[in-house]
Amino acid sequence: MIEPTRMSAVELINQMSAGHLSAEEVTRAYIDRIDRLDRSVKSFLLFDPESALTVARSIDQKRRNGEHLGPLAGVPIALKDNLCTPGLPTTCGSRMLQNFRPPYEATVIRKLREADAVFIGKTNMDEFAMGSSTENSAYGATCNPWDLERIPGGSSGGSAASVAADFAPLSIGSDTGGSIRQPAALCGIVGLKPTYGRVSRYGLIAFASSLDQIGPFAHDLADTSLLLQVISGHDPHDATSVDSPVPDYLATLEKPPERLRIGLVREFFSEGLDPEIEAAVREAVRLYVGAGATVKDVSLPHSKYGTAAYYIVAPAECSSNLARYDGTIFGHRAADWSPRTPEEAEIPPLIRMMMASRAEGFGAEVKRRIMLGTFALSAGYADQYYNQALKVRRLIRNDFDAAFADVDVLIGPTTPTAAFKLGEKAADPLAMYLSDIYTITTNLAGIPGLSIPCGLTKSGLPIGLQLMAPAFAEENLLRTARVFERQTDWHTRRPSLA
Amino acid sequence: MDYTIIIGLEIHVQLQTESKMFSASGTAFGLPPNTQTDPVSLGLPGTLPVMNRKAFDLALKTAMALGATISRFTKWDRKNYYYPDLPKNYQISQYDLPFSLGGSLDIPAQKEGSGGGQCRLTRVHLEEDTGKLTHGVGGWSEVDLNRAGIPLLEIVSEPDIRNAADARACLEELRLTLIYLGVSDCEMQEGSLRCDANVNLHIQKDGKTIATPIVEIKNLNSFRSVERALEYEAERQYAKWQKDGLTIKDAFKETRGWSDPEGITKPQRQKETAADYRYFPEPDLVPVVVDDAWLDRVRATIGELPGPRRKRFETEFGLTPYDANVLVEQGQDVADYFETLAKTAGDAKLASNWIQQDVMRILSERKLKLAEFPIKIEVLGDLLRRVHIKALSTHQGREVLAKLLESDESLEQIIEAGGYGVISDRNALSKVIEEMIAANPKAMEDLKGGKKKPDAVKGFLRGQVMKATGGKADPSLVGDLLDERLANVQD
Amino acid sequence: MSLTRDDVTKVAFLARLQLEPHELDTFTGQLNSIMDFVAQLQEPDTADIEPLAHGVEIHNVFREDRAVPSLTREAALSNAPKRNQESFLVPVVLD
Numbered sequence A: 001m002i003e004p005t006r007m008s009a010v011e012l013i014n015q016m017s018a019g020h021l022s023a024e025e026v027t028r029a030y031i032d033r034i035d036r037l038d039r040s041v042k043s044f045l046l047f048d049p050e051s052a053l054t055v056a057r058s059i060d061q062k063r064r065n066g067e068h069l070g071p072l073a074g075v076p077i078a079l080k081d082n083l084c085t086p087g088l089p090t091t092c093g094s095r096m097l098q099n100f101r102p103p104y105e106a107t108v109i110r111k112l113r114e115a116d117a118v119f120i121g122k123t124n125m126d127e128f129a130m131g132s133s134t135e136n137s138a139y140g141a142t143c144n145p146w147d148l149e150r151i152p153g154g155s156s157g158g159s160a161a162s163v164a165a166d167f168a169p170l171s172i173g174s175d176t177g178g179s180i181r182q183p184a185a186l187c188g189i190v191g192l193k194p195t196y197g198r199v200s201r202y203g204l205i206a207f208a209s210s211l212d213q214i215g216p217f218a219h220d221l222a223d224t225s226l227l228l229q230v231i232s233g234h235d236p237h238d239a240t241s242v243d244s245p246v247p248d249y250l251a252t253l254e255k256p257p258e259r260l261r262i263g264l265v266r267e268f269f270s271e272g273l274d275p276e277i278e279a280a281v282r283e284a285v286r287l288y289v290g291a292g293a294t295v296k297d298v299s300l301p302h303s304k305y306g307t308a309a310y311y312i313v314a315p316a317e318c319s320s321n322l323a324r325y326d327g328t329i330f331g332h333r334a335a336d337w338s339p340r341t342p343e344e345a346e347i348p349p350l351i352r353m354m355m356a357s358r359a360e361g362f363g364a365e366v367k368r369r370i371m372l373g374t375f376a377l378s379a380g381y382a383d384q385y386y387n388q389a390l391k392v393r394r395l396i397r398n399d400f401d402a403a404f405a406d407v408d409v410l411i412g413p414t415t416p417t418a419a420f421k422l423g424e425k426a427a428d429p430l431a432m433y434l435s436d437i438y439t440i441t442t443n444l445a446g447i448p449g450l451s452i453p454c455g456l457t458k459s460g461l462p463i464g465l466q467l468m469a470p471a472f473a474e475e476n477l478l479r480t481a482r483v484f485e486r487q488t489d490w491h492t493r494r495p496s497l498a
Numbered sequence B: 001m002d003y004t005i006i007i008g009l010e011i012h013v014q015l016q017t018e019s020k021m022f023s024a025s026g027t028a029f030g031l032p033p034n035t036q037t038d039p040v041s042l043g044l045p046g047t048l049p050v051m052n053r054k055a056f057d058l059a060l061k062t063a064m065a066l067g068a069t070i071s072r073f074t075k076w077d078r079k080n081y082y083y084p085d086l087p088k089n090y091q092i093s094q095y096d097l098p099f100s101l102g103g104s105l106d107i108p109a110q111k112e113g114s115g116g117g118q119c120r121l122t123r124v125h126l127e128e129d130t131g132k133l134t135h136g137v138g139g140w141s142e143v144d145l146n147r148a149g150i151p152l153l154e155i156v157s158e159p160d161i162r163n164a165a166d167a168r169a170c171l172e173e174l175r176l177t178l179i180y181l182g183v184s185d186c187e188m189q190e191g192s193l194r195c196d197a198n199v200n201l202h203i204q205k206d207g208k209t210i211a212t213p214i215v216e217i218k219n220l221n222s223f224r225s226v227e228r229a230l231e232y233e234a235e236r237q238y239a240k241w242q243k244d245g246l247t248i249k250d251a252f253k254e255t256r257g258w259s260d261p262e263g264i265t266k267p268q269r270q271k272e273t274a275a276d277y278r279y280f281p282e283p284d285l286v287p288v289v290v291d292d293a294w295l296d297r298v299r300a301t302i303g304e305l306p307g308p309r310r311k312r313f314e315t316e317f318g319l320t321p322y323d324a325n326v327l328v329e330q331g332q333d334v335a336d337y338f339e340t341l342a343k344t345a346g347d348a349k350l351a352s353n354w355i356q357q358d359v360m361r362i363l364s365e366r367k368l369k370l371a372e373f374p375i376k377i378e379v380l381g382d383l384l385r386r387v388h389i390k391a392l393s394t395h396q397g398r399e400v401l402a403k404l405l406e407s408d409e410s411l412e413q414i415i416e417a418g419g420y421g422v423i424s425d426r427n428a429l430s431k432v433i434e435e436m437i438a439a440n441p442k443a444m445e446d447l448k449g450g451k452k453k454p455d456a457v458k459g460f461l462r463g464q465v466m467k468a469t470g471g472k473a474d475p476s477l478v479g480d481l482l483d484e485r486l487a488n489v490q491d
Numbered sequence C: 001m002s003l004t005r006d007d008v009t010k011v012a013f014l015a016r017l018q019l020e021p022h023e024l025d026t027f028t029g030q031l032n033s034i035m036d037f038v039a040q041l042q043e044p045d046t047a048d049i050e051p052l053a054h055g056v057e058i059h060n061v062f063r064e065d066r067a068v069p070s071l072t073r074e075a076a077l078s079n080a081p082k083r084n085q086e087s088f089l090v091p092v093v094l095d
């Protein structure tokens, strides 16, 4: 039998239900691997082997008792640390929430618990999910398992790295502008941002509410389908979660798509795209053509404004979402808020307390976006920036609607480059923002986007292929991606970790 | 002093729901601090609001009753400002597309007939309440979030009110309307009805109108303080203008707080810059689209409002405006009680008097609610009917009422046992009159000799007749018979 | 668009962020380059375009008016930076 940590979730489930492996054995295998190797990857903020083993044993007991078991019974899963886990630290990668223990449970966490998944730990992330490299974590950066000197992508870098390094077969991330797909691409795994409203956001610590969506990471599409199935569905606690039935994604995955009409997004092949990545994507297109697809060039003319619109809308919402961290009800409070200048002495102590607490609790990128958003919404500027960005957002959505009139799935690269070096873009926020240039528009439009491994660069870094579909067309999106996956072995490649 | 006071009101009303506006924690008043919360109303990271359907229905009902135009599309916005009683540091409110625009309220005239008229409304919108801050306990303020998230209706009036008494009357009429609608208990002491007033003066000088700077008065915790604060503020603004001559163009709107014990308004801390609330659409909530069927459903729940009911009490029941108002402003249960009692008794005026004089007195003496009044309304109606048809005198009626309250006996039993009744047989009463005249010869002598006035003698003899009949003689008939009898004597 | 240090100071106060002098310089520079970048939003013709504020365009999502038991006070106050027996405590607020 192969090592459990090299199995997919589906294989693990088969092995466990056949009695060849216990949940405890599986969990212990992953724990051992994490113990050995996460020192160098640093994907976990919270790693709690004892409680994972306790849950695993209780699942084994349930199985022995013949009790009903959930669809993820005994499967270890890593959770991004912006999901509220009751009684457990939930830091959002921020000093602000270093001691925060939510007294309630995120809906996705509840669904996973009810599916009998085993929570192996909580993963590192860019602070408040703002970033594309996981370097913005208050607790240090996570490294890319394919090259420890490189970033794993972000903001769900810890979740992506943990699956890439086989610390868990599955993990959960969140994607506001590419935070699942970009790290999935850079870590050589599958990452899916579902349609906005497909997965409940209740208990996901908000970054930008109209863009945030929780989604799965896995090595392959079968595991992705299985995990998506478990976390999807309407939630009465989230007014933006849509009440439409959840298909059995795994059951239909192997059925070839009824139609294979693919659109190649012209704007995603512009300057700035690494030639190696372009070549890998074009190779994927040839493979689709070989599989009988009709491939058409399509244009999303307003997608070039995507990054600009995003960097108004997301900061505007974040400036409001993060206003609650003021040292009053929860979160960090500065120890000292005495005035340091005569001007500060004019400010009431309460306000000084809030200002000092926020200054200490937030990192630079969070402050930058809060200020950007505050400015974009402020009197005299809201029309020019915030409202204009919302109009451009509509134009971007209209582009997708027009494109999907003729094609079923759009494809292109997930990222313009492979994983860059740690620290390489840290000093230039704008350069960092541009690494999400191909993923941002799907968040603005609310549609699903998927990244699957489609190659390796000459220096051995993973390349991601992005596929996008109309709202709530995840089933077809996964089946279309499966056409590629079935004919390639990129999803079976693993980094060599000492 | 030639000026007009210009007053507009901004009223916040807590809606009577079981759960909060956007979450499922309760809405009770007066619980120990922080024992009525949930993750959403604490503003905890990751929580999301979901709209309470009943709150929206109650809001629609109120706005429709006030004659407002209901928007067919309405959305939620965030109003961003940092304050410790606002855990998210934004209030979910409505900005550019409130669910209701316009409408009006009829202000009843004062008792002496002055004032009154119509106050137009600018808008009514829905929002969430804040928590409560207790200031200054050993260098710290306490934050209690029990109230945070209770549904709040904000009603903004046009500056149509021209004197302090009308402002009070307007607020009282709004309160009565909301109570009739059953949308709020409107307890000002408990904060479920709160009022701020915007006030300035239009001063006539040399044929020109000069407007003084607008002042927003906060901390108005009773109807009386609304009236007192506005009276005070008008005088203060006039005196201030006489001194500094500042007009609306020279100053920002000022916020002042009313101090009830001192009877003055005081400046509140001024913000160094105008507030910048950075409103934007609440991304966690979706818009509301209202259709005809929904409006019809809500409209059907609106009963008769105080204004129309007063009118009907005057026209249908023949009450004076004063009596109609007293009954209506006691609330729906009293007005309903009156209608039933008036019909059973067959005498509206009598029913009105007995409710105002007897029922209300008994309720307040015994600290009871109307529903707990110990005598069934049919029994009281029967009693009043007997008074109305003169089977009992008013005096007897009150005695019977007192006995009804004390004993378990039925009305019939009490009347029978007490031998209550009215003698209205002319012959029988004439006979008693003759007996009394015979028994009191001095009375007739005094009358004949002119020693006493006829009225005095008549009064004396009537007393004797009443006494002789055990109070049962029909007093007006005795009066008529004595008039006839004594007229002959004088001739 | 050019944001001055003063503008950034005002925005930082509005956002309740205390900035060190060196941060103010860095942020002023960075915010300006971002604002220059987003200036391209003015290019497309949006005259008849409705703003799109939501990720999904649905409406009329309600919950029924039912209350559930409160969090315990201990749970409610469990993350408070400072508290007493019954309340959250903040530096004194005077009106």
Ligand SMILES: [Mg+2]
Pocket: A326, A328, B082, B083, B084, B085, B086, B087, B088, B089
């Ligand atoms: Mg606050």
Ligand SMILES: [Zn+2]
Pocket: B012, B127, B154
């Ligand atoms: Zn308000």
